[in-house]
Structure formats: structure tokens, C-alpha cells
Amino acid sequence: MKKTVSIKDIAKLTDSSITTVSFVLNGKGRISEATRKKILDVAEKNGYQANRMAVGLRTGVSKVIGLVVENIGGHFFGALAKVIEEEAEKHGYRIIYCSTNNDIQKGREVIKMLSQQLVDGYIITPLKGLEDEVLALTTNNKPVVLIDGYFPGLNIPHVLVDNTGSVVNGINCFIKEGYKKIGFVTVDIELVQLTERLQGYSDTLKQNNIKEVKKNILKLPFDIDKYNAVEVIKNYILKNKNLDAIFFATNYLGILGLQALKELKLSIPDDIAVISFDDNELFDLYPPGITSIKQPTYEIAKSAIDILLSQLMDNKTDISDLKLQIPSTIIERGSTRAK
């Protein structure tokens, strides 16, 4: 229950002024080595810790970064969060996180909540419809870096995987191995990431003179539950008997897809070849091994936090056109073995 010591207490204990203590603690001003030592000593002994609220109020700097992601519990975002925290910590920043669950309303609330001068900068997973809120932050002079997406047409720095290129590589892998009737399973939600992935699919088919067939593309409803999702995918497979390969646009879809194929007792890759976006342990272990697009999670997170930190330390340089598309790696496994 003992009260926390303030700068005032240290001043009293060392017979000096508040200013002197503050100067010493912050390495400013002109103070003799003797008093410096004494103050540092007493501060140390009494376990002095600056009151962050007071510092924040006075300086307008909280040393806290807001991280707004789709779902902190997810594979990908969890991994990002880990890296971001570690890097931020090295520079004395802490992270407040919020999940939006891809819900625009929740996104709005979350940003509003964070913007009450509680946070110095933001890393945000963009969501269509959140443009105004994010712009409001930047006009309030708070640096923002978008991650895993961007706002088309807006000049906000962002870093994400090269979605289109990744899918191009994936589809080309199918083609190289002799698969030509390629399906694409995605989610029906307006995210640039997904649009770009679909684009990669279309582009590659065109480039290889393969006619794109509408019904080979499945767009799952956004909020479908797991059981029904598997059913829909099963149905899609049954109705597209001609398909010899399927590309799943996200990790989650890939897993659902494997479930569906399992329930239909179809063999991979003999009946159907498979590639999924986002690598994970399951894909490595699940026989015959599922070829996947491995996102450079570390690089994405590291770049994002680096850009943000550079901006926080010196916001003179303009970073508004820092737009990074980081290439992915395709990990070829048994699920795309030559036909």
C-alpha cells in the first residue's frame, strides 16, 4: 500500500529542486557530476519510476502503439503481433491490440477508442469502409502503417505480401505439373488481399490460354460456420467433377477444403491436387503434404513496425508512399505431384 515515489519526493530527499531531478533523470540541463550521482542514487534506491500518465500529459507522447488486426487469436495475426511487440519493446514502446473480426462497426469503435491521445501511432489491418477513420488519424498527425492490405487510391504506407504474385506462382505450379482444370475457393468479403489473389488466378489462366469458367470459382459466405462451409465446399467439388486442382485462397479455407476432400474420400493429388495460401504445420504433416504459399510473416511485421518507429522518432521524412509488397515462398509438397 506504500505510495509510489514522485520526482518531488526525490527532490526533497536530495535537497534539490524538481527541475534538477527531472534534468538528471532525462540527461538534460547542466548538472554537476556530484548532484547527478546523488540524485540517480536516491532515485534508484527508492525505486522511482516516472508516472507515464504525467509524462504523457506533459509531452503528448504515450510510447504506446495501437495494433488493430482482424483477429489476434489467428495464426497469421498472432505471428505478426509477436514480432511487432518484440521490435517495439526494443524501442520502449508498448502495444495495445484490438481485434475487428472484419467488422466495420467494431473497427470504427476501436479506432475511436484508441485515438483519445492514448496512442502515438498505429498499425492497422485495413477494412473497406474504414478509410475515413484512418485518414482522420493521419490528419491528426498520428502515423499509421497498414498491414496485410491497403486502401486503393489512398496514400498511406502499407506492407503486405505480394498477393497476386503469390497466386500466380501457385497456379503456375499446378500448370507445370500438368493440372489445367483449376478451381479457386475464396471468401465473399471485400478485402483487397482477396481481390488480388483472385486476380492472380485469372491472370495466370489467361496467360496460359486457359478459359476461365465462372463456376470454377467458389466464394464462401463470410460468416458461414465450419460445418456448413465444409458442406458447401463438398457440394462445389461434386458439382465440378471436371476439376483436377483447387487453390484455396486462405489458410482457413485450405483446412476446410482438406476436411471436405477427406469426407468425400477423394485422394490428393490423384483425384484433386491442392494448394493453399498460408503455410502451417498441418500442411507439412498431412499426407501427402500440402503445397502452400508461405507468407513472409516476419518480414511483413518487421517492415511495418520499422516504418512506424522511424516515423515516430522523426516524422520529418515523408513515408506516405512507402508501399511494400513482399514476395512469398511456395512450398511444394505431395499435393501437387506431377499428374
Add this chain to the structure above:
Amino acid sequence: MKKTVSIKDIAKLTDSSITTVSFVLNGKGRISEATRKKILDVAEKNGYQANRMAVGLRTGVSKVIGLVVENIGGHFFGALAKVIEEEAEKHGYRIIYCSTNNDIQKGREVIKMLSQQLVDGYIITPLKGLEDEVLALTTNNKPVVLIDGYFPGLNIPHVLVDNTGSVVNGINCFIKEGYKKIGFVTVDIELVQLTERLQGYSDTLKQNNIKEVKKNILKLPFDIDKYNAVEVIKNYILKNKNLDAIFFATNYLGILGLQALKELKLSIPDDIAVISFDDNELFDLYPPGITSIKQPTYEIAKSAIDILLSQLMDNKTDISDLKLQIPSTIIERGSTRAK
């Protein structure tokens, strides 16, 4: 670049005093309906948001909770973090997270960093050796709830899965299905969670009059890398040919175990039956389905944050002996089919 509006601005704009504005905004004092409306209106129009730093400085309340976990990027802790954030948000609290990576030094730093009157309360994954730091928080009158572990002998509220009971159920499942030569793979790190799990193993063997054999227990070094871990497990299996079942004490170990078994071309459950702690999609999908102990993630997280919030809203009631051990569910799959 426009300055943020303060309570002072609102006062000026409405020809009233700062006090009046504060009263209206906080629903305190005695203010006529007319002025109330006017102030609320003007505040709304000018997008007034209280400066959290100033509020925090004055009231000593930050409305921020510190979450210290082993690894925010992990399955289990990510899931906890999600639930904790959602519940906290409902009560106007935000979450700052930090990962310790089970490193005691990092744990100390992290707690020290958070304790600079930046955080109202804590949810912490305990680590042997962090007792003093955590006690310091409670004596500073900051509520703490431990999650996924506890400090033996200390009176700090905590909530975790019933580790012993969970393993008892698992081992009993083996025995019920006819497996008697049961191995146990765990990690060599001093965490009560793991000690308790090992205890469950020993207890159940004893209860069933099965002699416990030292070398049937494998304790993997804490910081071993993935490749070597698999090698060690392979070795362990080869040197314990008599085993007909293995219990893996964590999710991560289970996955490594599957990898090892795969590389050894051993069949599950015909050569070796398998149970792993912590369910996940892989265990569901991986043939023949891996029996697992499913932790009640939601309940654990919900209980922890509820206890903390109750303490934050009214710290009169004593919660120091709120010690929850929540039962798990065993999900039986093909990997424990009758011998």
C-alpha cells in the same frame, strides 16, 4: 493538424465553466437540462474526446489491463488474448500485451515496464522466479489474476485447466482401450502446469498397479529446435520399443511426436497409440484422428478477465483465494482405438 479540443474549449464555446462541462460529461453534479443539452451538443459537434492521459493522471485509473503471456503468437495464448480483449472492451478496458517466451529476465522487465502507473490490473502467466515481482504488484494494490498456472504457496487468484485431472483422463483412456505400456513426453522446464501433468501420469499408473518406469518419461530440453526435437523423440521411441502408447504433454510436443512417428513409419494406433494435450485442427484431420485433451480456452479466459474486472470495479471483496481449476474435455479419436 487541427488541435484536439479540450474541456476548456467546450467551456468557452458554451459560456460555462470547466467544472460544469466536466460534470455534464461525467453525469455528475447538478446541472439544468438546458445547459446539459447545450454542452453535450457542442462537445459532440466538436468531436470532443477526453484526454486519457489527463484523466489517468488525475484519477489514477488508466483503463488499461496488462496481459503477460508466454507467447502471444501461440495457439492457446492467442485464443485467450482474443477472449480477454473482447470482454475487457465491453467494460471500457484496453489490453497491453507482452510475451515472456518463458524467459524470467524478460518477465521481470515486462512487469517493471507495465507497473509505471500505466496499467490498472494484470493477467499474468506465472513463471517460476517471478513471485517477487508479482507480489510487488499486489502490494501496490494492483489486482492480479494468474492464468494457465499459479505460484504454489502464494495466495494469488488464478485460473487454469485441471492439469492433473486431464492427464488422468487421458491415461485412463489408454488403459481402457487396452494400452498398458504408456510413455510420457514433456518439456524440461519448471512450470507447475507441466509438473501437474506429469503427476497425473504417475498417479494413474499407480492407481492401475502399473509400475512407472523412469525411461518411459522423456523430458525434452526447453530450448531445443524443431529438427533436433524430432530426432530426440525418434530416439526415445526406438529405445523404448516396448511402449504401445505415448502421451504428449503439450500441443507442440504432440505435433513433433506425429512428425517423429511419421518419419519412423510407425502406424497410429497399431504400433503406438497417441494422446496429446491441447486440441487443434491438425489432430482432427490427421489420420486416424489424434485423441486430445481440449482445454476450455474460453472458460479460462472468461473467468480470468471476469475476476479481474470485478476486482477493478470494486476491490472491496477479497478474491485472493479464488483458485479455479477448470475441467477439460477428452476428444477421443482414432489414435486410441481399442488394441
Add this chain to the structure above:
DNA sequence: TAAATATAGTAAAAGGTTTTACTATATTTA
């Protein structure tokens, strides 16, 4: 009608820090 009470509102202090502008010595320079 005088006293008591209810109503509506305000001035000012406090919370802990940073920072500007300043003072009082001591030392150097011309």
C-alpha cells in the same frame, strides 16, 4: 416575513512531469 432549503453553477487545487526563462555564483578575459 424571516429562515431554511433547494437549485445551478463556479473557482481553484491537485495530480506528476517537462521545459522555459531566469538567478546567483565562479571563472575567465581584456
Add this chain to the structure above:
DNA sequence: TAAATATAGTAAAACCTTTTACTATATTTA
């Protein structure tokens, strides 16, 4: 020796909010 400068330190304002103790009317009560 007088003036200039360097050295070591400080008083007080500011950041924005909450809250206590108070005032000035208006209304009710006896």
C-alpha cells in the same frame, strides 16, 4: 579591476482533467 562568460541550479507555467468547497439565486416552510 570591470566586464563578459561559464557553470549549476531553480521558480513557475503548462499539459487536461476531476473534485471539493463554495456562492448566488430561487423557492419553500413556519
